[in-house]
Amino acid sequence: IAGITQAPTSQILAAGRRMTLRCTQDMRHNAMYWYRQDLGLGLRLIHYSNTAGTTGKGEVPDGYSVSRANTDDFPLTLASAVPSQTSVYFCASSDSRGRRGHGELFFGEGSRLTVL
Amino acid sequence: DAKTTQPTSMDCAEGRAANLPCNHSTISGNEYVYWYRQIHSQGPQYIIHGLKNNETNEMASLIITEDRKSSTLILPHATLRDTAVYYCIVRSRDNYGQNFVFGPGTRLSVLP
Numbered sequence: 001i002a003g004i005t006q007a008p009t010s011q012i013l014a015a016g017r018r019m020t021l022r023c024t025q026d027m028r029h030n031a032m033y034w035y036r037q038d039l040g041l042g043l044r045l046i047h048y049s050n051t052a053g054t055t056g057k058g059e060v061p062d063g064y065s066v067s068r069a070n071t072d073d074f075p076l077t078l079a080s081a082v083p084s085q086t087s088v089y090f091c092a093s094s095d096s097r098g099r100r101g102h103g104e105l106f107f108g109e110g111s112r113l114t115v116l
Numbered sequence: 117d118a119k120t121t122q123p124t125s126m127d128c129a130e131g132r133a134a135n136l137p138c139n140h141s142t143i144s145g146n147e148y149v150y151w152y153r154q155i156h157s158q159g160p161q162y163i164i165h166g167l168k169n170n171e172t173n174e175m176a177s178l179i180i181t182e183d184r185k186s187s188t189l190i191l192p193h194a195t196l197r198d199t200a201v202y203y204c205i206v207r208s209r210d211n212y213g214q215n216f217v218f219g220p221g222t223r224l225s226v227l228p
Contacts, residue, residue, distance in 0.1 A: 090160070105162065
């Protein structure tokens with residue numbers, strides 16, 4: 001079982017370019033999330049999706065967009081990258097309805113993005 | 117969801133028990149206590165959670181005080197690989213995951 005797969009593992013990107021971080025889970029979890037982690041600021045929620053077809057804004061959504069066309073995939077797009085979006089991005093999923101487990105989050109291994 | 121307070125850092129000798137405290141004095145009746153850890157450069161990893169009873173699994177034990185205002189995560193025999201940042205989070209099971217708020221956590225260093 002792969003769990004959550006993120007791609008790319010790392011990327012260097014020129015400012016102004018468009019970038020999509022991919023996230024796929026094979027656990028059939030209803031909910032998925034994107035966090036960013038910056039030194040000294042901990043993990044901050046960017047966007048989330050409670051079920052396929054729905055998305056919501058987290059704590060730091062500006063400059064990012066997401067889509068949830070199906071259960072398994074939750075891509076994060078930076079339409080026009082800026083240097084302040086340099087960060088490590090973590091995707092997570094959970095069975096938030098509690099039918100399996102107790103809603104705990106399962107994280108991917110992260111995508112390190114550098115915007116120059 | 118209730119806020120938590122954890123020490124910034126702790127040291128523990130290898131082979132000894134690591135006891136990581138967490139204060140959550142404003143916890144409400146339907147909120148669970150969750151613990152995660154993050155080993156350097158990896159994604160956070162779920163450890164354990166509980167409501168009011170003490171819990172134990174293959175990774176750790178969770179001791180919750182009777183008034184539920186604080187808890188302690190116990191790693192019974194810490195190893196060097198347990199060096200990580202440990203996060204204590206309280207949230208309701210009825211809430212969706214957007215309410216998993218990660219604070220700065222406790223940086224545990226297991227020393228040889």
